[in-house]
Amino acid sequence: MWEAIRSNQRRSLWLIAVMGTLLVALGIVIGLTVDMVLLFNPLQAVKTGLETGHVATFQEQLWEARGSALIGAGIALLVWGLLYLSAVTSGDSILLSSARAREIRREDAPQLWNIVEEMTIAAGLGRMPRIFIIDDASLNAFAAGYDPNRAAVAVTSGLLKSLNRDELQGVLAHEIAHIRNHDVRFMTLAAIMLGTIVMLAHFLLRAMFYGGQGRRGSSRQTGGGAQILMIAVALLFAILAPLLAQVLYFATSRRREYLADASAARFTRYPEGLASALEKIQRRPGVAADTNQAVAPMFIINPLQAERSLVRLFSTHPPTAERIRILRSMSGAGFQAYEEAYRAARKSGRCIGAQTLAAESDAVTIRTASVQTAEDTPLSRGEAVERVLDHALPFVVLTCGCGTKLKLPPGWKRPTAECPRCGRQHEVPKAQTAQVLGVAAALGVATAATRAAEAATPAESPAKSAADRPARYTRRGRGWESFQCTCGHPVQLSPNFTASTIGCPKCRRRIQIIDATAEASGT
């Protein structure tokens, strides 16, 4: 864990060094441009040229302008320094107030408080971060604070409402990992550097545009080759420097997200908590009303960004689907397990430093889920309505092996359905469709399908002959299968089902399951 921070710091120093060089170089280019292009007096140049019989070359003009270059670099660093100081001294309060967060006490949300305390212990932070709630229905959370011992975490009230204990723990572990790994401090530093570079580049472009208009004709007359060269260099710089800085910044930001995910899995020893929270958040991200660009990288999922953005180079967060996939495919809860899963998912690259991996000697096992009482998570009105509708409307509901519920509309025609999460193919059970048609009939929804079903069923009612039929069912294969019990109730078999009998959920009769594949191999 400590090694992770250290290698993080080393990498961060690199980034800061490269970005700092960019910043200084940009300052120098600005100084040179101002001196050589904007303050350039063609008449004076021609006059000196005539007097001395020598036209200054590009190199000589650069040397002449060295003072301005220094001043430019100085101004660039000064701007950065001022912005940085203001961020360090009051950055988190600006951040929190711009997100309209209010600080809570223990009594306001005891469970949230408990979870934050647990994660503080797990991460070994010296001091518990302050906790803020943002009154917003969207699902998000972020960490703020320059110093790990004076940090803050904020969650939206929507998040608090819709996540269960394990999921909330996963999210807060991720945020506290950001604090623990000094990500907040570093990202502030880098973000402000990036901001300064973008701002200065913008200034340079503007200055050239307005300054250039007045003297375009004159510089052509005097044949100021050096000026044209300088303009080209300045243009190139004004365009490339912010791009490069952004790519660097975003790449580091994404790496830190992965590392925070890995740390969260290790802290909680329950990767599924964070994975399922991310899934919920992804499904309903909802941009917070006044989220601005500056706050975005600190959130658990970037609230401003469309997930299928093509330009992945310019995103602060890795694709959520990939983060979930990595977390779900972990074989343990430690850094090593995360690294393996990361490599399997990305097919390239490394995530966690070698030292950290070596320092983790024994495998960290995943703990069991903590099951909640129903009272802990009251249903929101929306969820309650959804649940009622699920029962009333003729949907076919299949539960996939990965835990996803597939809801098929009444008009589903294909014999199989694909799980959107894990891609497994599911056979659509006929009995359930039949039952659905029954519900549809009861609701008075006479569809073409119900009529066809009525025509197809023989005249005898299933209930009458039910008792006579032997309660047994022969399996056709190894996939999802379903059949009707003799009482008429649908019974479903999962691919994992191996026992020889199954109880009917309605009449409790034991039904013998004959495995066709096993029988075939036996005889």
Add this chain to the structure above:
Amino acid sequence: MLITLMVVVGLVVLVLLWVVAIYNGLVRQRNEVKNAWAQIDVQLKRRHDLIPNLVETVKGYATHERGTLDAVISARAKAVNTHGVANQAVAEGELSQALGRLMMVVENYPDLKANQNFLALQEELTSTENRIGFARQFYNDSVMKYNTVIESFPQNVVAGSFGFQRAEHFELQDAAQREAPQVKFS
């Protein structure tokens, strides 16, 4: 002569500085282990303090569960009076098991499970169990790091001469307990 003397003195000073640096590093790590242990201790005390309240609340509803309740009370009394990392681990493991049994019994009393006071206690207990688990995890990580440092060269020379001793891991005896303890409520 003078130069030789200066070189020797310089070398001795360098070695001394080096020893001091190692010694300070060791002290820092030992304190880290101590702090981590203090954190576990705080959480264990927190659990001990919660139990009388919990027992009182359950008693009102589950009158037929005297045996289970007595087991929790005696396990708590034993845990409170035990000292030393290894002994405490055993006692706390027993207490965890007794609590687990109590929570299973509680399943049969829907009135109790609807009680607001009990729900709050239940959240506190879940959190405390989690904290013990996380504190233990952090403690064991610190111990491993510390032990590795004392045993590796050249720190082991300094550690040996100043009497730094290996720290004990805090392991609950039962294999099921090795996962972060979870009290299940369903």
